[in-house]
Amino acid sequence: MNKKMGIFAKISISLLAFWLIIFAFLPNILVLFSSFMSKGETEFLLFDFTFSNYVKIADTLYFSIFLGSFKIAIITTVTTLVFAYPFAFILATASKKYRALLLLFVIIPFWTSSLVRTYALIAILKTKGLLNALLLWIGFIDTPLEIMYTQSAVYIGMTYTLLPFMILPIYASIEKIDMRLVEAAKDLGASTFSQFTKIIIPLSLPGIIAGSTLVFLPSLGMFFIADILGGAKDLIIGSFIRNQFLTFRDWPFGSSAAIMLTFIMFFMIYLYSRASANISQKSTL
Amino acid sequence: MMRKLYASFIYFLLYIPIVILIIYSFNASKYSIAWKGFTLEWYYKLLQNDSLIEATLNTLHIAFTSAFSATLIGALGAIALYRFDFFGKKFLHSLIYILIMSPEIVMGISLLMLFIFITMPLGFWTLFIAHVTFSVPFVIVTVLARMSGFDLSIIEAAKDLGASEWIIFKSIILPNIIPALIAGFLLSFTLSLDDVIISFFVTGPDYEILPLKIYSMVRLGVKPEINALSAVMFVFTLFMVILSQILIKEKK
Numbered sequence: 001m002n003k004k005m006g007i008f009a010k011i012s013i014s015l016l017a018f019w020l021i022i023f024a025f026l027p028n029i030l031v032l033f034s035s036f037m038s039k040g041e042t043e044f045l046l047f048d049f050t051f052s053n054y055v056k057i058a059d060t061l062y063f064s065i066f067l068g069s070f071k072i073a074i075i076t077t078v079t080t081l082v083f084a085y086p087f088a089f090i091l092a093t094a095s096k097k098y099r100a101l102l103l104l105f106v107i108i109p110f111w112t113s114s115l116v117r118t119y120a121l122i123a124i125l126k127t128k129g130l131l132n133a134l135l136l137w138i139g140f141i142d143t144p145l146e147i148m149y150t151q152s153a154v155y156i157g158m159t160y161t162l163l164p165f166m167i168l169p170i171y172a173s174i175e176k177i178d179m180r181l182v183e184a185a186k187d188l189g190a191s192t193f194s195q196f197t198k199i200i201i202p203l204s205l206p207g208i209i210a211g212s213t214l215v216f217l218p219s220l221g222m223f224f225i226a227d228i229l230g231g232a233k234d235l236i237i238g239s240f241i242r243n244q245f246l247t248f249r250d251w252p253f254g255s256s257a258a259i260m261l262t263f264i265m266f267f268m269i270y271l272y273s274r275a276s277a278n279i280s281q282k283s284t285l
Numbered sequence: 286m287m288r289k290l291y292a293s294f295i296y297f298l299l300y301i302p303i304v305i306l307i308i309y310s311f312n313a314s315k316y317s318i319a320w321k322g323f324t325l326e327w328y329y330k331l332l333q334n335d336s337l338i339e340a341t342l343n344t345l346h347i348a349f350t351s352a353f354s355a356t357l358i359g360a361l362g363a364i365a366l367y368r369f370d371f372f373g374k375k376f377l378h379s380l381i382y383i384l385i386m387s388p389e390i391v392m393g394i395s396l397l398m399l400f401i402f403i404t405m406p407l408g409f410w411t412l413f414i415a416h417v418t419f420s421v422p423f424v425i426v427t428v429l430a431r432m433s434g435f436d437l438s439i440i441e442a443a444k445d446l447g448a449s450e451w452i453i454f455k456s457i458i459l460p461n462i463i464p465a466l467i468a469g470f471l472l473s474f475t476l477s478l479d480d481v482i483i484s485f486f487v488t489g490p491d492y493e494i495l496p497l498k499i500y501s502m503v504r505l506g507v508k509p510e511i512n513a514l515s516a517v518m519f520v521f522t523l524f525m526v527i528l529s530q531i532l533i534k535e536k537k
Contacts, residue, residue, distance in 0.1 A: 005365070005369045005371065006450040007450075008450050008451070008454065009364075009365040009368065009369055009450070011361075012361035012362055012364065012365040013362060013365045013366070013369075013371060013377075015358055015361065015362065016358055016359070016361070016362030016365075016366075016377070016421070016425075017373065017377055019358055019417070019418070019421065020377065020380050020381070020384070020418075020421070021380075023396065023399070023414055023415075023417075023418045024380060024384055024392075024418055025380060026399065027392075027395030027396050027398060027399040028391070028395050030395060030398045030399060030402065031391065031394065031395045031398060034398065044398075044401065083295065083298075086291060087291065087292060087295045090288045090291060090292050091292070100534060102292070104527065104530055105296060105299075105300075106299070107526060107530060108522075108523060108526050108527070109299050109300075109303075111472070111475050111476075111479075111522060111525075111526045112303070112479070112519055112522050112523075112526075113478070113479035113481075113496065113515075113518060113519075113522065114479070114481070115479070115481045115496055115499060115500060115503070116303075116306075116479075116499075116515040116518055116519055117302065117303065119306075119499070119503050119507075119511065119515055120302035120303050120305065120306040120515065121302050122503075122507050123302070123305055123306065123309060123318070123507060123512075124301075124302055124305065126507070128318060129318060130305065130318060133318060160298070160299075160302070163295075163298070163299065164299070213386055214386070217386070217388045218388065218389070220388070221388045221389060221390040221391075221482065222389075222482065223390070223482070224481055224482070224500060227504065228503055228504065238388075238390045238482070241390055241394060242390070242485075242486075245394050245397065245486070246486075251398065254394060255394070255398075258390070258391045258394055258395070261388045261390070261391055262387070262388075262391055265383070265386055265387060265388065268386075269382075269383070269386060
């Protein structure tokens with residue numbers, strides 16, 4: 001690799017580094033800093049070092065919000081994983097001829113506005129909506145189900161919106177698997193079950209972790225899904241942070257919750273890098 | 286057989302709400318789910334709504350300028366990242382990947398804090414900065430993917446033959462990464478167009494953009510106009526994504 005940079009390359013790197021440091025790195029340091037400050041009466045921040053914002057998170061009132069949000073995020077992550085894994089496997093092992101097209105139809109919802117996709121669910125879930133009309137028509141139920149503005153609606157909304165974010169990383173990791181390994185195991189008499197549990201799933205672990213990160217974190221933060229479908233406020237950490245910043249003006253407290261999310265992100269990135277390192281180590285043996 | 290059935294089921298789940306949304310945007314009935322005949326009334330109403338038109342123009346303005354800047358900063362950065370070793374390269378690399386994973390809400394409040402600290406009025410410029418910031422990593426990843434496998438010895442050869450940096454950039458690198466540049470631009474444009482959470486924090490009261498306008502309308506309930514607007518946004522995204530995917534997939 002070239003070590004001598006021309007002036008052009010220097011400017012390119014400086015521009016990128018400048019932008020990311022000023023507008024991404026620095027603001028996050030600001031959040032970290034503010035999470036140890038106190039709330040001022042007139043100013044946003046009082047420069048007075050304290051751990052109280054983190055202690056406050058453990059307060060029963062707030063803690064139940066966080067716990068509830070984690071419950072939603074975990075259930076969403078598990079549900080999307082259960083739906084996505086077999087689908088990603090089918091896609092990754094489909095004939096090459098159709099694979100690109102099949103993939104495109106997952107990429108489209110991946111990039112489509114989550115707000116539009118959340119909104120689209122209302123017509124289906126509302127009391128006089130299509131789901132109830134269909135179930136009543138079949139005779140499955142006698143009275144329409146109340147789904148909108150309940151936690152079920154939030155689960156459905158999160159699972160629906162975030163499903164593509166689970167499918168794509170898992171697809172990418174399964175596609176990379178050398179299928180000769182599976183063939184070899186088959187020849188040696190491994191059952192379909194042990195082919196999955198001993199080869200395919202362990203080798204696609206980085207994809208599972210990446211997908212879980214891309215689902216878990218947004219399902220803690222996407223307040224508009226909780227707002228539009230759940231109705232109730234303060235249901236998830238994202239709405240909590242928003243309210244601390246925009247309604248209660250308690251920046252330090254909101255910052256401490258944001259730092260918690262960042263911390264979870266780093267933990268998941270750590271898990272991911274360990275899983276990938278594990279695999280590359282094994283494949284060189 | 287089971288495979289096809291299951292795959293179709295997932296595709297069905299992914300698309301049915303959007304398909305229904307688009308169908309209902311042409312339904313003459315305002316509130317009920319019953320089909321009362323075809324109409325273009327809701328699309329016509331969109332065109333007459335001045336504040337919606339203004340929000341659309343603002344959104345396109347932000348999307349265009351931020352996608353253009355993100356592509357410029359991201360592509361130049363990616364080329365240098367690929368070609369050279371320098372102090373802090375690893376840090377920059379990590380920052381890029383962390384930004385892609387980073388929860389939007391954290392980016393939203395962190396930028397809000399920065400803007401208030403430097404007393405920058407919330408509006409076009411703050412939105413612009415935020416959108417460039419979340420788009421740049423995606424441009425870099427797209428361009429780096431295109432460059433991977435690019436034989437650096439070609440550049441060495443050109444250098445030995447006396448080509449300047451500018452000639453190398455213009456005649457060797459640029460023609461190779463043009464599809465990734467356009468794809469990066471389109472993806473940035475789409476990201477900007479669809480962003481709700483980050484924009485929610487960094488926009489000012491005088492600068493309305495479409496996703497936030499839709500958000501405030503949706504909170505008041507379902508309206509056929511929103512169906513029409515969402516349908517337009519979906520079709521627009523569809524077009525951009527398909528185009529960008531064709532460009533990414535195009536043979537190197």
